[in-house]
Amino acid sequence: MKIVIILPTYNEKGNIGELIPILEEEIFPMIKNHEMNILVADDSSPDGTVDEVRELMKKYKNIDLNIGVKKGLGAAYIRGITYAIDKMKADIIFEMDADGQHDPKKIPEFLKKIEEGYDMVIGNRYSDGGSIPPNWPIKRKIFSVFGNLLVRSILMRFNIHDWTGGYRALKKEVFLKEKSKLGPFPSYTFQIAFLHKAVQDGFKIGEVPFHFTDRTLGKSKFPAVEYIYNALKYVVIARILELKRFIKFLVVGGLGFVINAIALRLLVESYNWHPASANLAGAVLAIFSNYNFNNIWTFKEETSKGILSYLTKLVGFYISSSIGVVLIQTGTIYLGTHLIGRTYYFIYFLVGTGFLLIWNFTMYRKVIWRKKTQQL
Numbered sequence: 602m603k604i605v606i607i608l609p610t611y612n613e614k615g616n617i618g619e620l621i622p623i624l625e626e627e628i629f630p631m632i633k634n635h636e637m638n639i640l641v642a643d644d645s646s647p648d649g650t651v652d653e654v655r656e657l658m659k660k661y662k663n664i665d666l667n668i669g670v671k672k673g674l675g676a677a678y679i680r681g682i683t684y685a686i687d688k689m690k691a692d693i694i695f696e697m698d699a700d701g702q703h704d705p706k707k708i709p710e711f712l713k714k715i716e717e718g719y720d721m722v723i724g725n726r727y728s729d730g731g732s733i734p735p736n737w738p739i740k741r742k743i744f745s746v747f748g749n750l751l752v753r754s755i756l757m758r759f760n761i762h763d764w765t766g767g768y769r770a771l772k773k774e775v776f777l778k779e780k781s782k783l784g785p786f787p788s789y790t791f792q793i794a795f796l797h798k799a800v801q802d803g804f805k806i807g808e809v810p811f812h813f814t815d816r817t818l819g820k821s822k823f824p825a826v827e828y829i830y831n832a833l834k835y836v837v838i839a840r841i842l843e844l845k846r847f848i849k850f851l852v853v854g855g856l857g858f859v860i861n862a863i864a865l866r867l868l869v870e871s872y873n874w875h876p877a878s879a880n881l882a883g884a885v886l887a888i889f890s891n892y893n894f895n896n897i898w899t900f901k902e903e904t905s906k907g908i909l910s911y912l913t914k915l916v917g918f919y920i921s922s923s924i925g926v927v928l929i930q931t932g933t934i935y936l937g938t939h940l941i942g943r944t945y946y947f948i949y950f951l952v953g954t955g956f957l958l959i960w961n962f963t964m965y966r967k968v969i970w971r972k973k974t975q976q977l
């Protein structure tokens with residue numbers, strides 16, 4: 602396969618001149634089954650980075666150079682990866698810092714993971730033997746470890762350990778699928794957003810632990826304050842959007858609950874019905890309300906058109922709901938009134954409804970509004 606290692610550069614003169622010969626002379630000869638190439642994605646660095654790259658290009662013929670305007674790391678990667686795929690016909694792309702912080706000896710391990718079937722492979726500094734520089738001041742270590750942990754926790758995806766790093770390998774398909782969504786992330790948040798979108802779309806993610814070493818030459822371009830703001834904003838909004846459906850589901854269920862509760866109280870208090878029968882009557886109304894609001898709102902993407910499908914699903918919804926309503930919810934009320942007494946019937950209703958909630962969401966997702974892709 603054709604591999605392109607993208608090295609984004611902004612004022613990396615000296616660093617790039619050190620890294621490229623290591624890649625060419627020590628690493629690439631170890632890789633026999635792939636065609637290895639380098640793309641330097643520079644943003645018109647004023648320090649002469651490009652001149653250094655041009656010198657190296659005379660010696661090594663597998664280097665390409667893509668120069669653009671400085672808009673940030675994410676923008677440089679989007680431009681560079683597009684160039685690697687369109688112009689260089691890359692199958693696999695690497696993201697790698699040009700400052701020597703990413704140990705190039707790990708490249709074969711990334712490739713092995715890709716060969717094993719992973720779509721995107723992430724360099725991992727936080728577990729399985731990976732590490733951040735031991736000589737970093739404690740404040741920087743805390744920032745790095747806790748920042749990453751915070752991202753993992755908010756996104757609730759704990760099986761990926763390093764969300765913020767920039768040492769990665771990916772199949773071109775991953776980028777082609779996500780490219781259109783990455784425009785809003787021209788700076789370092791690009792790394793979190795790209796990985797998150799790949800995870801959401803079900804791409805298989807692998808990890809390779811590595812020791813992140815310190816820069817020896819030049820300065821970091823990492824914009825800390827801006828990054829904290831943008832990264833937090835991304836993860837919080839992304840998580841709310843992921844939970845949107847669940848929140849809608851709760852609102853619809855809440856309305857159903859109110860309908861059920863009013864009918865129950867009215868029939869018991871004013872008409873002296875048995876709480877169990879009154880609950881069944883209330884539930885019939887609540888189920889109708891839940892079905893219609895979920896259909897037009899919560900799961901509207903999965904709603905099929907046509908009256909026949911509407912009615913078939915309504916019947917299916919009543920049948921699947923009735924198991925929960927009769928056995929779980931009404932069953933709890935029935936047991937409560939018989940074992941403890943009728944006085945506390947509303948408490949049995951609350952407890953029974955709690956059990957019902959768990960049962961319902963599982964049923965809705967698996968039977969009524971399951972994802973279209975799962976039906977294939």
Ligand SMILES: Nc1nc2c(ncn2[C@@H]2O[C@H](COP(=O)(O)OP(=O)(O)O)[C@@H](O)[C@H]2O)c(=O)[nH]1
Pocket residue numbers: 608609610611612613642643644671672673674677697698699700702767820821822823
């Ligand atoms: N082309 C380009 N490269 C950048 C930009 N910002 C950072 N880089 C490069 O991206 C890599 C990582 O940046 P660095 O400053 O080392 O960030 P740090 O490792 O988080 O401190 C380095 O190779 C930088 O030269 C940018 O705006 N444009």
Ligand SMILES: [Mg+2]
Pocket residue numbers: 698700702816821
């Ligand atoms: Mg760096």
